[in-house]
Amino acid sequence: MVKQIPSGYSLVRLGPADLRDAVEVDLWAFPAVETVDEMAAHRLSLPFDRALGCRADDGQLAALCSAHTFVDFPVPGHQIAAGGFTWMAVHPEHRRRGLASALINRHLADCAERGEAISALIASEPEIYGRFGYGTATWGYTLSLARRADLVALDQSGIDVTFETLDPEVHAGLVHDLHRAAAGQGDLIRPGWVSRTDVEAERTFLTRTSNHRRGLEPSRIALAWRGSEPVGYAVFARKELGWTDGRPDSKVMLSEIAYLDRAVAYALWSRLLDMDLTAGVMAHLVTPSDAIFGLLVNLSAAQPRLADTVWLRLVNVAQALAARRYQSPVDLVIQVEDSVLPANSGKYHLTAAAFSQATVDKTSAPADLIADSRALAAAYLGGTPLTSLASSGRVSELTPGALARAGAAFGWPVPASTSWIF
Numbered sequence: 001m002v003k004q005i006p007s008g009y010s011l012v013r014l015g016p017a018d019l020r021d022a023v024e025v026d027l028w029a030f031p032a033v034e035t036v037d038e039m040a041a042h043r044l045s046l047p048f049d050r051a052l053g054c055r056a057d058d059g060q061l062a063a064l065c066s067a068h069t070f071v072d073f074p075v076p077g078h079q080i081a082a083g084g085f086t087w088m089a090v091h092p093e094h095r096r097r098g099l100a101s102a103l104i105n106r107h108l109a110d111c112a113e114r115g116e117a118i119s120a121l122i123a124s125e126p127e128i129y130g131r132f133g134y135g136t137a138t139w140g141y142t143l144s145l146a147r148r149a150d151l152v153a154l155d156q157s158g159i160d161v162t163f164e165t166l167d168p169e170v171h172a173g174l175v176h177d178l179h180r181a182a183a184g185q186g187d188l189i190r191p192g193w194v195s196r197t198d199v200e201a202e203r204t205f206l207t208r209t210s211n212h213r214r215g216l217e218p219s220r221i222a223l224a225w226r227g228s229e230p231v232g233y234a235v236f237a238r239k240e241l242g243w244t245d246g247r248p249d250s251k252v253m254l255s256e257i258a259y260l261d262r263a264v265a266y267a268l269w270s271r272l273l274d275m276d277l278t279a280g281v282m283a284h285l286v287t288p289s290d291a292i293f294g295l296l297v298n299l300s301a302a303q304p305r306l307a308d309t310v311w312l313r314l315v316n317v318a319q320a321l322a323a324r325r326y327q328s329p330v331d332l333v334i335q336v337e338d339s340v341l342p343a344n345s346g347k348y349h350l351t352a353a354a355f356s357q358a359t360v361d362k363t364s365a366p367a368d369l370i371a372d373s374r375a376l377a378a379a380y381l382g383g384t385p386l387t388s389l390a391s392s393g394r395v396s397e398l399t400p401g402a403l404a405r406a407g408a409a410f411g412w413p414v415p416a417s418t419s420w421i422f
């Protein structure tokens with residue numbers, strides 16, 4: 001059970017006047033080269049409408065958190081409201097006293113009050129959030145691609161790629177629209193592909209990206225066009241790494257790529273992979289739904305390394321299960337165990353035809369499967385198979401065949417993916 005606010009502290013709402021205090025705590029929690037002033041001036045991504053803090057009795061801000069209000073978070077076959085938990089930070093002097101637990105507790109209650117069936121976050125350390133019922137729902141790859149790595153050639157006639165220096169004022173609207181369109185829709189939606197909440201948030205995100213230099217040139221953007229229509233982009237910056245034996249070591253550091261179809265993906269990736277005076281592309285958070293996995297002739301040469309991206313929590317199990325679609329027919333009773341939000345515990349009768357609206361009812365009928373809430377959350381976007389969760393004991397089959405049927409139904413034709421850290 002999640003704790004309430006510990007004694008010696010009070011829960012407060014934070015507003016823009018608290019920005020410096022918030023940044024101060026954030027810089028204690030997340031070491032960075034920026035000063036409080038620089039960060040207060042540049043990284044204004046803290047959503048103040050949902051910012052919460054814990055103040056010690058002496059007035060010091062000891063911890064904070066906030067949430068993005070995602071109104072159309074993509075889930076299999078649909079888009080739903082989600083709380084995007086963010087800025088969780090506890091000052092080192094106040095750690096391990098239950099402040100983070102209390103703030104997460106408050107965040108989950110806030111999501112429930114707002115009718116958000118799920119909460120999503122990106123974890124700085126994978127050890128933190130499982131205890132609160134979050135499971136890893138999307139995954140991403142780091143790829144190290146050699147210059148001119150072989151790609152399966154696609155027809156890219158009619159597509160032009162232009163290169164510009166990233167200017168958040170100029171590019172935010174275009175990036176925002178393309179990122180949203182790249183989520184796809186219906187049976188081919190990319191679960192987890194959540195966009196920045198609006199153009200203003202996009203501008204902030206791109207400003208943060210451009211300020212996060214770490215030895216990089218100013219951020220650039222490659223824009224793909226079909227005639228006068230923008231159809232894709234890649235945000236990147238080159239890192240100057242000198243020369244070895246007369247050859248350049250510099251790398252193209254890719255921060256985000258989004259496009260409307262695979263021909264555009266090919267056009268963008270092939271340009272990035274052939275930039276003069278570079279040794280290749282270093283790409284983080286490459287989503288499993290990215291076309292590069294089908295385009296690369298030799299994937300293993302890119303040394304793919306897998307890492308968790310979005311951690312998801314079902315705030316309201318019945319609402320969440322009914323909101324998504326299933327990729328095969330399902331008629332099962334799932335017993336859910338949730339020690340953090342006990343109202344979620346119970347047996348749910350889930351029925352749906354493939355790719356159709358589901359029905360979910362609480363029932364007293366015998367269960368076919370038992371799942372803890374963390375496992376169900378991990379499987380929710382279709383990105384973590386129920387069968388793998390069963391191998392860790394978080395899902396148990398009571399009716400023979402139920403795990404295979406549930407595993408098939410909870411999957412999705414397009415891999416779950418998230419392209420940015422929120």
Ligand SMILES: CC(C)(COP(=O)(O)OP(=O)(O)OC[C@H]1O[C@@H](n2cnc3c(N)ncnc32)[C@H](O)[C@@H]1OP(=O)(O)O)[C@@H](O)C(=O)NCCC(=O)NCCS
Pocket residue numbers: 029030087088089090091094095096097098099100101102122123124125127128131
């Ligand atoms: C991670 C962090 C938010 C935890 O804050 P906190 O107030 O110390 O957390 P709590 O006291 O509520 O601890 C809750 C539980 O999680 C555990 N825990 C917290 N952080 C952990 C970590 N990094 N690794 C493993 N366990 C951790 C605690 O031991 C405690 O376990 P218990 O309930 O069994 O006693 C804080 O240490 C922090 O700000 N770290 C740096 C920034 C960061 O990583 N933020 C998270 C961003 S996603």
